[in-house]
Amino acid sequence: MEHSVAFPFLPIGTVLRVFAPDSPQAHSIFNLGIVVTIILGTIFVLVGGAIVYALMRFRWREGEPDPDQLAGNKTVEIIWTLIPCAIVLALFLLTARTMGRSDPAPAPEPDLVVTGHQWWWEARYPKSGAVVANEIHIPVGNAFSVRLDSADVLHEFWVPELARKITAVPGHPNHLWIEADKPGTYLGVCSEFCGTEHAWMHFLVIAQSQAEFDAWQKAQLAPAATPVGDSAAKGLALFQQTSCVNCHAINGTSANAGVGPDLTHFASRRQLGAGIAENTRANLHRWLKDPQQVKPGVKMPDFKFTDEQVTQLVDYFETLK
Ligand SMILES: [Cu+2]
Numbered sequence: 001m002e003h004s005v006a007f008p009f010l011p012i013g014t015v016l017r018v019f020a021p022d023s024p025q026a027h028s029i030f031n032l033g034i035v036v037t038i039i040l041g042t043i044f045v046l047v048g049g050a051i052v053y054a055l056m057r058f059r060w061r062e063g064e065p066d067p068d069q070l071a072g073n074k075t076v077e078i079i080w081t082l083i084p085c086a087i088v089l090a091l092f093l094l095t096a097r098t099m100g101r102s103d104p105a106p107a108p109e110p111d112l113v114v115t116g117h118q119w120w121w122e123a124r125y126p127k128s129g130a131v132v133a134n135e136i137h138i139p140v141g142n143a144f145s146v147r148l149d150s151a152d153v154l155h156e157f158w159v160p161e162l163a164r165k166i167t168a169v170p171g172h173p174n175h176l177w178i179e180a181d182k183p184g185t186y187l188g189v190c191s192e193f194c195g196t197e198h199a200w201m202h203f204l205v206i207a208q209s210q211a212e213f214d215a216w217q218k219a220q221l222a223p224a225a226t227p228v229g230d231s232a233a234k235g236l237a238l239f240q241q242t243s244c245v246n247c248h249a250i251n252g253t254s255a256n257a258g259v260g261p262d263l264t265h266f267a268s269r270r271q272l273g274a275g276i277a278e279n280t281r282a283n284l285h286r287w288l289k290d291p292q293q294v295k296p297g298v299k300m301p302d303f304k305f306t307d308e309q310v311t312q313l314v315d316y317f318e319t320l321k
Contacts (some may be wrong), residue, residue: 011303014187014204022161022186023179028101029164032094039087092288102164106175107145112136114148116155116168116190119197120261120274130220131249133261134203134274136188139213143179156192160206162245165191165212180207196297219321223252224264227319235316238309247300250320260300263309267320281314 021030058067091316112123121188123136138144148157150168158165159178166176180186190201210215227233239245247259255263269279273295277283287294288310290302305313 014185016160016187016189020158020161022181023163024181025102025163025177025179026194028098032098035094036091038177039091041089058060062268071268085214102177104177105145106177109145109148110175110216111144112138112146112178114146114157114168116148116150116152116157116194116201118152119190119201119295121190121201121203122151122258122261125217128217129234132220132264132265133269134271135269136205137213137216138178138180138205138207138209138237140180140183140207142210143177146176148174148176153194154192155190155194155201157188158191159186159188159251162205167192177206180205183207183209195278197274197295200274200276200295202271204270204275219268220265224250224320226252227316229315231312232315232319235312235314238305238312239316242303243301263317263320265316265320268300284314284317285310 005189019030021027038248055292059084078245087169095275100215109126111127115124121122121134121136122131123133124131146157148166148168150170151172154170155168156165156177157168158169163176163179166174168174173275186205186207187207188203190198193199194201227236239250240255245253245255245257247257249256249258249262249264250260267279271277272279272287273291277287288305289307290304291298291300292302
């Protein structure tokens with residue numbers, strides 16, 4: 001099969017940063033990592049150093065008698081039992097404290113319901129009804145309780161700068177808290193292998209001021225505008241007559257399926273195909289011409305549209321701000 005991964009794309013300024021915590025939850029995990037590394041590093045240096053010293057100082061030498069043989073020493077044995085116990089107990093207490101800070105009990109009603117699909121993420125805001133794909137907005141400094149589901153296989157939701165990793169298990173919702181200290185765009189990935197396009201299951205978490213978040217959410221709730229231009233209107237007709245409506249939803253049209261991403265405000269999003277391409281006119285054209293060329297294996301068929309039909313669809317989708 002001929003395929004070309006067209007243009008793997010990372011949104012500008014957004015990389016996966018494990019050492020740059022930006023929320024209280026991520027800070028507590030990061031700090032635990034530092035403490036554990038220091039404790040384990042110290043043990044490594046002490047034990048390794050003692051071994052190297054013993055090898056050099058007590059190696060066999062011509063003519064020297066065997067050293068004295070020790071057959072048990074209660075004091076030493078008690079010490080080398082108690083010290084590891086104390087270290088393990090300290091690590092346990094530090095870990096329990098971090099778990100309490102990074103992972104408190106979930107809120108009774110989640111602020112956000114995230115569902116992993118092969119190979120994209122759906123995010124619903126149950127309190128407002130907003131739905132979005134691969135782009136999660138949160139207000140800065142406000143901890144959001146997330147319920148995590150999967151529509152098919154195991155996935156794993158991971159935004160290292162903001163929160164712990166957590167597995168999305170079909171039929172068994174998991175919970176986490178997500179929060180950001182300052183405005184910014186954070187990259188998230190799926191970190192549990194889930195099939196051919198696992199690597200292209202990126203999402204963005206966009207932290208913004210409460211006012212910006214409210215404005216964004218309000219815009220997402222509005223139904224799609226009815227297209228004005230002739231070509232865009234033909235695009236809408238094509239969308240409604242084709243099986244697109246069996247997989248996608250566009251609020252304001254008859255399409256309300258949830259197999260693929262909600263497209264009501266598709267043009268407001270930065271990326272296409274869960275991060276495989278930037279959401280531009282040219283890339284959207286390639287996607288609709290044959291999604292399999294852009295994201296081989298993707299769960300959207302090639303409709304073998306003519307260029308003219310694709311242009312009409314692109315013209316329509318560009319109105320979905
Ligand atoms: Cu995955």
